[in-house]
Amino acid sequence: MTEQTAVETEARTDRPVVDFDHNAEEHAKDPVASYRRLRSEGPVVWTESWGGYWVLSGYDAIFDAARDDEMFSSARSPHGGEGQAILIPKRPITEHFPIDLDPPASMPYRRIMNQLLTPSRVEEMRPMVEKYTALFIDDIIESGEADFATLTGIPSIITIDWLSLPVEDWRRYSFAHRKVLSAPLGSPEYIKVTEEELPALTEKVKEVIAERRRNPGDDPISFILGHEIGGRPITEEEVLNMVDLIISGGVGTVASLSGQALEWLSAHPDVRQRLIDNPDLMQNAVEEFLRFFSPTQALARTVGQDADFHGVKVRKGDRALLAWSSGNRDAAGGFDNPDEVDIERMPNRHMAFGVGSHRCAGSHLGRLMARTILTQVLERMPDYKVDHANVVRYPRQGVNTGFDRLPATFTPGKRLLGERL
């Protein structure tokens, strides 16, 4: 025991230690500056926060780590506590497949996800995405003012309806997914959402899965239920593991991306006007907003074996944070002027959807939702103005960036559709 501790201490003296905590208020104030400082210290550095972890902030280091599932595992393990390994600190939530597994175990689930979310399937969802976005804007357009933080509602209702879960619950999903990210850890609101509301919603999902097992339909849950894992039928619990990941993967990220782009465009009217005049630029602009804002800032892995990695000695069991957002601002990623928004940037090999075998399975849907929201807001509220002085960001920006309040005003307009939300 003593010997082992001695060895560990010795190895740790090699470690380039920095003072850093991605969950701290200090970091949340200016994540971009915080990662710029880390990159100047080295592409891979060590912090003692949360029991200690490596921070990968250089493009190449993040890329190499994310491409090597054996060396940088996303599976659950005893290292660093109980719970989901892609988070530091770990969170003891429902298992999520495929993200909580490494290849080859992850692959059967990933293949089902891939089939569910191909460009052609997502294209079939376009009318629904456009309708809900229009309904949502209808809901606010007559008043001339709105809180764009409630944009979470759009990906919520789309995801819930697509999955054929009870649509009337969308406000609960929207609220819960925002509060999980914005309420202070340990606050009564946070405890209520994580210990009561989300588990209650999970129970409902379980009921729907059981019901679809009995009466399969033409919906994603029935589609997943129709598959086998290693020659046996997929279990209802495994379906839940996948559905819960779909719900939690797409709602906050899309709202964050759209909200940050809207805030930035309000402050940059020249670019906004260019997008209004040339809607064809929107697709490329969304790629640039993904790079620039990186809605999912950083996710973690566990080191699988002792090795030399980008100039440091990592050890089996070490935790490591892969900062996609930092890679996206690193000139080594081939980005000229990485701290500037260039809506025509090309090529743009950003890491906002991750890299490697777990690279976002929902990217086509995420892009469609974000593009639709931005396009419709620019069409219907072309003069909207964000009240920048009263914007409130999430108190933690280490994993997900986004807004608790994003107040805006605009010239009131007319409803488009007869129905209402």
Added chain:
Amino acid sequence: MPKVTYTSAAGDVSVLDGNAGDSVMEIAVRNGLPGIVADCGGSLACSTCHVFVREEDLEVLEPMSDLEDEMLDGTTEERRYNSRLSCQLKLEGDVHVYVETPESQV
């Protein structure tokens, strides 16, 4: 050394040299060719490295795995008989292959 000729949907031609063991995707990305996005870095997780291979080059390439076949059902531009994912096309020796890149990868 392997060589690849890439023709874009608009007809722009780039002839690029690679090293033994490089994939058609890696050679493109290293040279900043815009027609191949390769979001996932070669893990068969994104289908954004789609290419159309010149017919006579199809048989010099490694055969397609089941997963590549499935991922080809998820490309933005519809797959054709000569579609491949370029991250899976590792080149050895002095081959020269010709590929076309689709109009859009995302």
